[in-house]
Amino acid sequence: MKAGVKWPTFAYEEYCGRIERAKQCLEKHDLDAMLLFSPTNWWYYAGFRDAAQMHNDVWRSCLIVCRERDPIAVVHAAFQWCIATMSYVEDVRVWSESDHFMVQMFPNSFYELFFGTIEELGLANKTLGIETGPDIETYLSFDEYEMIKQRLNQARIVSADKAIWDQRMIKTPFEQALIREGSRRACECVRGAYETIRPGVNELDVHRAFWRKAVELDMIEAPYHGTWLCFSSNKDEVMGVDRWITGPVDRIIQEGDQGLCDCGPTYKGYQLDFQRTFYVGEPPLDMVRYHDIATEAHLETVAMMKPGVRMCDLFQKSLDALKKRDYEHPHIISFIGHQEGLSNHEPPWVTAAEETPLQPGMVVAIEIGAFDPNREYFGGMPEDIILITENGHENLTASLSHKLWVAK
Template structure:
């Protein structure tokens, strides 16, 4: 279904009330996991709790730190160059140093912050687990380990417990970018032609997505091949579209930091019966996955619902470790829809449903939609892919 009117984008940024709510949730979960503080270095985690976003996150030269005590507001420990921008957020306690400084890149300031913490559990949670990373030199982190009286623990589970359930404001952002990109996918066959290159297709789609309100497009694999594609992770090439090609496009576009992540498939000129059959199969598998994503179910249940449709056709089995994931400030977030995964699906999670399979040796197809889990069941955020494979003539 075509979206004829341009969706009104939500107001950018979030209220102090929104950030206070996130902090209260964090404090509650920190008590649950017996943490005196969270020690955060990842851009997405810092942005989640502060609203702070800098282009300097793209540079590995300077570390950026956020400490969240279990009983206080966040404390930013950042390079001096970021002070003015951080002062525009709701964060009041901002401590800075001249960076880069190989001899002391904020470590003395961190010592001071940790020294002043109110000790209740004698532990600090850090980004040490799966889908987390420490954005600082290991040598510097080791100094903290050696000299701090608190024990550093892996806070991965606590952090994701805070972030995986989205607020209404977050959902509005994700819904907007999903709807905007859905409209661009729908109109794509009208603006591309046989003989154009993957790169030209990518440029046209990116322009339309930006014109529709997106801020950035960090992720856009564009791949084509006769009767299917051999991989789905490369950027576009100068290969020309030919009759009989399957064109696969995936995108992670953002609005105010929040991602959509879904793909579409198109046949160029014509499609073989086999390609049509696989497309139809994955459409049904996606439907099964969507319907299984209800509060109280597990992500393993979603995997089983999808996989049953695929296995019933006795084609080559899917060869990826999961069939969808969480979505938000990052392109991919927990949880994963994987075999025997017991992670409970909760109301207000945003998830991707992503069945894929290898139907011939070296020939892949993947479908993907984005959904919101409501108390009444799943709600599509993307506009559903056409039930029949679109043909571009």
């Protein structure tokens, strides 16, 4: 084991398990190695990250995960401390563009070091995967991707995404424990914020209450501190109740407002996405009715979640559950859920066409809405974080009531 790892992101056994599983996925998908430029994948496979979000090529770095040997990190000198004290990767190759005495001993070109490493490892004519799809945020630019393909013209460059998600969609017991505890704390954050909602309160202050609670519960971590959306509106404003995916504004909450919260903070790098709806004042019957339709259909769909059930089965169940309650409108978005983890939205998505079956270790955010066709009342769109177990499921956000939150 590598010495000096004083603040590991995860235990050595967890690291070894992830790398062994990665090698199995590489073999399954016929890849000799993955060239990873996403800081989220550095975090997942190697336990180091870019806390400053320095996506520019000035600090270009790459983690090489191989089928036949342990990982190699080719990194800018700025990441030396992180890798030395947080990561169990032993083969670390450092570069720096500077001639300063602190870094003058290192090669001064990332790509000279990177391509030299590829040659040394015997990978220059092998099948290499790179993150290419829409579900992974990568630091690699289009220009650099094309340059790598031209320079490694004897290699077969393909997408690594299927191999990555084949592994990352099944959470290890270590990950499951973090997400379970993070979900508990996130529910406390929402509850603390919702307790401040009442007429006369500034929407910004509701957000301040949420993030104060998040700080108290150790849920602020640069750069993965998440994004909490919470907003209110009423039918008499511009766009009426059709407010969605917005940050807070300098707006005074008034009686008759309605809204919801979405997404959430993170815990130890894992993002937490769930929703609850509120109304300010005595809620009209139609508001309650549509909220209850959404909640009942949501919980009925969640109830069928267990290993073997396909994503498309869940989607159809949600439509059937809504229709049974005389709500025959299509979903407002093309999915009713997605996987959850180091990213807020991970594949596979719960859509009408997705046939991937639920498996133990998956963490799925399920969200089903029912809205007022007259657009006077919001209705509801509850969302929960669900862990698939060996025999069924565990609702990790059930501690926050699904009832319409009535603020007075």
